[in-house]
Amino acid sequence: MDLRILDCDAHFGGTAHDASVWRASALKVFLDNMYSNGERNFWLLGDSGYPQLPYLMTPIPGNNLSDSEHNYNRHHRKARNCVERCFGVLKSRFRCLSKYRVLMYDPVLAGKIINACIILHNIMILNNIRYEIEDDDNISFDEEFNLVDEITSTHHGIAARQQIVNNYFNY
Template sequence: MQEIYNNRESSWLIGDSGYPLQPFLMTPFQNPPEGSPQQRFNHAHIKARNCVERCIGVLKMRFRCLLRERSLRYPPHFVSNLIKACAILHNLCVKEGVPLLNEDIHDHPDLMDVPHPPGNEPGELAMRGLQVRNTIVEHYYQ
């Protein structure tokens, strides 16, 4: 994503507050005032993130090979193809009525989000991230 940002393309990842704010990685505001544009941004951010996290949780329940891997053993291109294959196979399973295991995702810590290390100290990218996030709020959440 940083390379895409460096090529002046506007695309963003969304991450929880455990990630450092970057111009290509939008994180929520910490404790925004009630009813503020920042709180409206956070609400939209959370809705988008929850959708993705539910999808990942379902894939992990169906394909246990996605569990327990906290480090990248394969090149990113291979991993993205593996996840795409799991998504395609999941959709086929849904179409054919193959049920998921009857277990609650919260009963399995490995299915939940991995805690992230604290963000980097403020630097040029973090400052640019603040500018980008504030511009998004000004344009869409006022």
């Protein structure tokens, strides 16, 4: 919520799909192991480009949603907004990361540049160095609905999400 970046894996190119990066990530392996070992007190939020898992909560797709499901999606979107805002601030601070610029280096060096930008971003946050987001990138904080096929979502994940909806958003 304070826009600090806690983890980064700059091994993948900019055209890699979020779900592909997720499947290959060390974080997924770590969280899968935690869940398999009985840990159930954590959730990660992802947009609709990710599969719904018992610990990875995604928006509920569709237009014909109940009030509880609509409330869940609204709160999910609000919570994920800080992630999108963080990306916007990072790209505004370091223009080489914007979609209009391209890092014309080999992938290893480009990854190092991205990691350096993230470290500097976090240092700026820790030292309360102000930032201004410029409009020329047309930065959008709205969630991109890029639906993953429901087959990739597990039955346990969908059941876990529905339990959250029933327990916390039924008001």
